[in-house]
Amino acid sequence: MMRLALSPAYLVAIAMFGAGVFGGVVCDERPERPVVHRAGYRVLEGDFHAHTGWSDGSLSPLGIVRQANRRGLDVVSITEHNTVWPSRLGRAYANATSGPLVVTGEEVTTARFHVIAIGIESTVSPDQPLDGVLAAIHAQHGIAIAAHPVRHFWPSLLPARESFDAAEVMHPIAYSDRSAAWRWSDMVTFYTEARAPLGAIGSSDYHWMSVLGLCRTLVFVREPVTESAVIDALREHHTVTFDREGNAFGDETLVAALRSEPYVPRTSDYAYRGSSTVDRVLRTIGWLGLTGMLLLRARKRRVNERDEPQPK
Ligand SMILES: [Zn+2]
Ligand SMILES: [Zn+2]
Numbered sequence: 001m002m003r004l005a006l007s008p009a010y011l012v013a014i015a016m017f018g019a020g021v022f023g024g025v026v027c028d029e030r031p032e033r034p035v036v037h038r039a040g041y042r043v044l045e046g047d048f049h050a051h052t053g054w055s056d057g058s059l060s061p062l063g064i065v066r067q068a069n070r071r072g073l074d075v076v077s078i079t080e081h082n083t084v085w086p087s088r089l090g091r092a093y094a095n096a097t098s099g100p101l102v103v104t105g106e107e108v109t110t111a112r113f114h115v116i117a118i119g120i121e122s123t124v125s126p127d128q129p130l131d132g133v134l135a136a137i138h139a140q141h142g143i144a145i146a147a148h149p150v151r152h153f154w155p156s157l158l159p160a161r162e163s164f165d166a167a168e169v170m171h172p173i174a175y176s177d178r179s180a181a182w183r184w185s186d187m188v189t190f191y192t193e194a195r196a197p198l199g200a201i202g203s204s205d206y207h208w209m210s211v212l213g214l215c216r217t218l219v220f221v222r223e224p225v226t227e228s229a230v231i232d233a234l235r236e237h238h239t240v241t242f243d244r245e246g247n248a249f250g251d252e253t254l255v256a257a258l259r260s261e262p263y264v265p266r267t268s269d270y271a272y273r274g275s276s277t278v279d280r281v282l283r284t285i286g287w288l289g290l291t292g293m294l295l296l297r298a299r300k301r302r303v304n305e306r307d308e309p310q311p312k
Contacts, residue, residue: 013292020286027279031072031266033100039257041220041238044074044230045265047213048105048145049116049168049203052090055081058208061090068100071213072266075230077105079116084123091227103227107147108133112156114147116168116203119231130156134163143234145201148173149190150182157190166199166234167191169249170215170241191249199234200250202241216265217241220254 006014036043050064051057059067061078068076078087084106091102108115110126115133117124120142124133137144146167149157161167169191174184191198202215220238221229233239240250240258242265248255 007296010293010296013289013296016285016289017293018286018289020283020289023279023282023286027276027282030069033072033074033266036263038261038263039220039254041233041254042223042225043263044101044219044221044225045072045213046075046077046103046217046219046230047071047073047204047206047215048075048077048103048118048201048217048234049079049107049147050076050206050212051107052078052080052086054083054086056207061086062093064206064212065090065094065097065100065102067212069098071211073100073213073216074225075101075103075219076212077103077116077118079105079107079118081107081109082123082126084117084120088121101225101227101230103230108137113153115164116145116147116201118143118145118234119227130160131163134160141231143199143231145199145203145234146190147203148182148187148205150184150186152181154186154190161190161194161198162196164198166201166237166239167194168203169200170202170243171205172214174215174244188243188249197237197251199237199239200241201239213266215241218250218254218258218263218265220251 052059052061052064064076064078078090080086084104087102087104087106091104094100094102103118104120105116105118106120106124108117108124108126113130117137120137120140122140124136134144143165146157146164148171149167167190169187171184171187173182191200202217204212204214206212218240219230219233221233237251238254240248240254242248248258
C-alpha cells in the first residue's frame with residue numbers, strides 16, 4: 001500500500017492551490033450582456049464554431065454553454081465534427097438554465113472541405129460531394145458557412161462559393177498567420193471576391209488552446225430573439241465581424257450604422273481579466289501553491305534518490 005506522508009509545507013501548498021481553485025469558482029462572474037440596438041435590430045454577439053470533448057475539443061456541451069456565459073456571448077453554436085447531437089444536448093441545457101441562446105450545429109468535416117451547418121436538427125453526412133452537403137443543409141432550412149476557407153480547401157469550395165450563406169472571415173489563424181497552408185489572408189480573399197454577397201462570420205473554432213469568443217460575429221436580429229430569428233438574420237447576411245485592426249466586414253448598411261454609432265464587442269482576446277481584487281489575490285495564491293507543490297515533489301524525489309541503497 002502507498003504510504004501517505006505529506007510534509008506540513010506540502011499541505012500548505014495544497015491549501016494554497018485549493019484557495020486558488022475556490023477563488024476562481026466563487027469569483028467567476030460573467031460579463032453583463034446589455035440589450036443593444038442598431039439600425040432597428042437587436043445586436044447579439046455570437047460564436048458559431050465550437051468543438052467539444054465528443055471529438056477533439058476539451059469541454060462538454062454543457063461546459064461550452066457555461067463558458068459562453070463567462071465570455072459574454074449572447075448566442076453560441078456547438079459544431080461538432082459530423083454530428084449534431086452535442087449541440088442539441090447543449091441547447092437543452094441552455095434552455096433549462098439561463099442561456100445563452102444555443103443554435104444547433106455541426107461541422108461537416110472531410111479532407112476536401114469543412115462546412116459549418118447551423119440551425120439543423122439532423123446530422124448531415126460528410127460522405128457526399130459538397131453540393132450534396134449544401135443541399136442537405138438547406139433542405140433543413142439551415143445555414144451553410146464556409147469554415148476557415150483557406151487556399152487548401154479552395155479547389156472544392158470555390159466552384160460552390162456563391163451557394164454558401166456565409167463564410168468565416170475572422171478565425172484564430174488571424175492570430176498566428178505564419179503558416180503558408182493556413183493563411184488568414186486567404187479567408188479574406190475568399191469572402192471579398194465572392195460574386196454574390198456572403199454573410200461575414202467571425203468564429204473561434206474553439207477546441208482548447210484558443211479562447212471561446214476570441215473571434216465574434218455581431219448578428220442583427222429582429223425581436224423577439226429566438227433561435228429561428230438568429231437563423232433568419234444569418235440567412236439575410238445581417239452580420240458584421242471585425243478583424244484585429246478593427247476593420248469591419250459585413251453588410252454595408254449595418255457597418256455604416258456601427259460607424260455612426262460605434263459598438264465595441266465584449267472581451268475578445270487572449271487576455272485574462274480577474275473580476276475583482278479578491279479573485280486576483282486568490283488566483284495568485286493558487287499559482288504559488290501549485291508551484292510549491294511541484295518544487296516540493298521534485299525535492300522529495302531528489303532526496304529519495306540520494307538515500308536509496310546503492311547496488312553493490
Ligand atoms: Zn474545420
Ligand atoms: Zn472546427
